[in-house]
Amino acid sequence: MSPPPAVVIPVLAVAVAFAAWCLVDLARAGQVRYLPKWAWAVVICLSVPGGGLVYLIVGRAKPAAGVPPEAGVAEGAGMAAGGPLLAPPVPVSRVVIEVDQLTKRFGPVTAVDGLSFTVRPGHVTGFLGPNGAGKTTTMRVILGLDAPTSGRALVGGRRYQEIIRPLHVVGSLLDATAVHSGRTAWCHLLSVAHSNGIGRRRAVQVLEATGLAAVAGRRVGEFSLGMKQRLGIAAALLADPPVLIFDEPVNGLDAAGVRWLRQLFKAMAAEGRTVLVSSHLMSEIALTADHLIIIGRGGLLADTATGRFVSRTRQDVLVRSPRAGELAALLAARGAAVRPEGDDGLAVTGVAAPAIGDLAAGHGIAVHELVPRHGSLEQAYLDLTGESTDYRAMASAPEETAVP
Amino acid sequence: MTAPQIAAAGRAVPSRLARARDVLAFEWTKLRSVRSNYWTLLIAALVTLGVTAIVAQATASAPPPPGGPMNPLTSSFLGYGEYTVLPVTVLSVLTFTSEYASGLIRTTLTAVPQRRAVLAAKAAVTGTAALTAGELLAFACFLLTQAILSGHHHGLALSHPGALRAVLAAGVVLAACAVAGVGAGAVIRHTAGAIAAAVTMIYLLAVLCLVLPHPWNVRLGRFTLPVAAYQLVTVHPRPGLLPPGLSLLVLAGWPAAALLAAALVITRRDA
Numbered sequence: 001m002s003p004p005p006a007v008v009i010p011v012l013a014v015a016v017a018f019a020a021w022c023l024v025d026l027a028r029a030g031q032v033r034y035l036p037k038w039a040w041a042v043v044i045c046l047s048v049p050g051g052g053l054v055y056l057i058v059g060r061a062k063p064a065a066g067v068p069p070e071a072g073v074a075e076g077a078g079m080a081a082g083g084p085l086l087a088p089p090v091p092v093s094r095v096v097i098e099v100d101q102l103t104k105r106f107g108p109v110t111a112v113d114g115l116s117f118t119v120r121p122g123h124v125t126g127f128l129g130p131n132g133a134g135k136t137t138t139m140r141v142i143l144g145l146d147a148p149t150s151g152r153a154l155v156g157g158r159r160y161q162e163i164i165r166p167l168h169v170v171g172s173l174l175d176a177t178a179v180h181s182g183r184t185a186w187c188h189l190l191s192v193a194h195s196n197g198i199g200r201r202r203a204v205q206v207l208e209a210t211g212l213a214a215v216a217g218r219r220v221g222e223f224s225l226g227m228k229q230r231l232g233i234a235a236a237l238l239a240d241p242p243v244l245i246f247d248e249p250v251n252g253l254d255a256a257g258v259r260w261l262r263q264l265f266k267a268m269a270a271e272g273r274t275v276l277v278s279s280h281l282m283s284e285i286a287l288t289a290d291h292l293i294i295i296g297r298g299g300l301l302a303d304t305a306t307g308r309f310v311s312r313t314r315q316d317v318l319v320r321s322p323r324a325g326e327l328a329a330l331l332a333a334r335g336a337a338v339r340p341e342g343d344d345g346l347a348v349t350g351v352a353a354p355a356i357g358d359l360a361a362g363h364g365i366a367v368h369e370l371v372p373r374h375g376s377l378e379q380a381y382l383d384l385t386g387e388s389t390d391y392r393a394m395a396s397a398p399e400e401t402a403v404p
Numbered sequence: 405m406t407a408p409q410i411a412a413a414g415r416a417v418p419s420r421l422a423r424a425r426d427v428l429a430f431e432w433t434k435l436r437s438v439r440s441n442y443w444t445l446l447i448a449a450l451v452t453l454g455v456t457a458i459v460a461q462a463t464a465s466a467p468p469p470p471g472g473p474m475n476p477l478t479s480s481f482l483g484y485g486e487y488t489v490l491p492v493t494v495l496s497v498l499t500f501t502s503e504y505a506s507g508l509i510r511t512t513l514t515a516v517p518q519r520r521a522v523l524a525a526k527a528a529v530t531g532t533a534a535l536t537a538g539e540l541l542a543f544a545c546f547l548l549t550q551a552i553l554s555g556h557h558h559g560l561a562l563s564h565p566g567a568l569r570a571v572l573a574a575g576v577v578l579a580a581c582a583v584a585g586v587g588a589g590a591v592i593r594h595t596a597g598a599i600a601a602a603v604t605m606i607y608l609l610a611v612l613c614l615v616l617p618h619p620w621n622v623r624l625g626r627f628t629l630p631v632a633a634y635q636l637v638t639v640h641p642r643p644g645l646l647p648p649g650l651s652l653l654v655l656a657g658w659p660a661a662a663l664l665a666a667a668l669v670i671t672r673r674d675a
Contacts, residue, residue: 178506
């Protein structure tokens, strides 16, 4: 009736192994000819080994130019060169993020406490706060990942969960390491593109824009933190969204990448997009953001333009003179606030440095030093958040020294 | 700021069908792009066929049992029931737990915030893949066994009454276990715990029922997944247990219950 078992077993084993190998090859191949991949899979499965041979002979195609992983620019080239900034084909719609009386508790811990603010289009908004202030939690609520205990967060007047194909509205990157290490960068990006009806071509574009085209075929597990950041940024830019939300995006990026990202944020805001970027480092955000939202222990500390925040910082003039006492009396008569500093120094506020110099000269008082000083943004930030820091290093009693 | 602007931000609001296609394509791309899935499936297939061949040889060379005719289908699926069902169930559990472990779930739920749609798509994609693999392997196991047995003149043709149904059911069993695994992964979220729960569901509950005192081992045991599966994957269902129609319901009930539990909790928890 059928051939003896001694023949059947090895033949069947070889046939199954061959079919499996063909399927694996099919899955890894960038492109196949004539039929979609799934059709080839059916052909291989249904008519092993004949179908497998047909696939190997006529189905396999060399990847076309422009399609990763083989083709593409050198790693980092896009970023280092400033990168194509993905100009939008249509005018960008202006979308506002509103956070309204938002409270989020995790058991006994209150991460966010009655927080309200609005993020407007056309600006890069820096979202600042010490570690544990509630920045990430707020962003997770905005993105619908965490449910608020009370209050709400709206993007364009809607809860995130209500948005259909949300990547077309909000591009976000919370945690660049949150990727499956066994998947290639290209497959990761392609799957995210599929999820929102975005085409392959666009995925190739963002890979090139982020300088990842050359490594697209490599598994994400082999990537450095900086490369994962780029992949996350690529995913966020996939649908060219009017809102961008980034949590600590510069972690792990090299200097060229950081600069590219700054330029990207500014360009995106200039196009009328809403850009919200969190950081715990004032110095980083000061270079990019033109608006600041500063929180501490889950509450709002400041919601202000960066320029205005700078002007809040202490500004004074240091004067050193052997006749400091006389000069102090003269300045006080002019309405200046004078505070002695050291043996012969005066910290003067209310009168500008040239006026102090003129005054001293007019009275024949020698001046050895005349230095206008203003506090750094960093210092203003530390002053503001100092009392709301949860995890402060024991030894850091911040000295009230202003840096010129 | 308002709804029309949101629509303008993307394209026209897509139809439900297009959205379903999106999520399915999302999950399918993720499933097919992890190489270890293919290796696991390949090794499982080879081991299953090897064990099946050994079992068939043993059955063929053993003297025929004195009491009545033996069931040539039982030996067909002895290897399949363990070396295919277990690895495929583990892979199914991993579709959720690996995303929770790596944090990828946050990317997934940001891309598709309709969480039950994600659950449904994962179950559909994993279930379909398991069904395809299961049917292929079930036929391979059946043909291999019967080829070996027919050499000793007690094989069974596919045209034998109930044989085709039994072989088809073997593929369905794999799909049911895979979907149950997806549900367990979504509910428990941690790989080790979810695998333990899935294995309990698809094997251990039946073993537990075996040690119960007499009427209860059958009364409860027939509602367990492996007993229901046995009733479907045999030419001669045992009379004391549920008939094949009800067994199919029981078989579908376990993954349905797992998915229901997952659908209830997935929208309530923070990702």
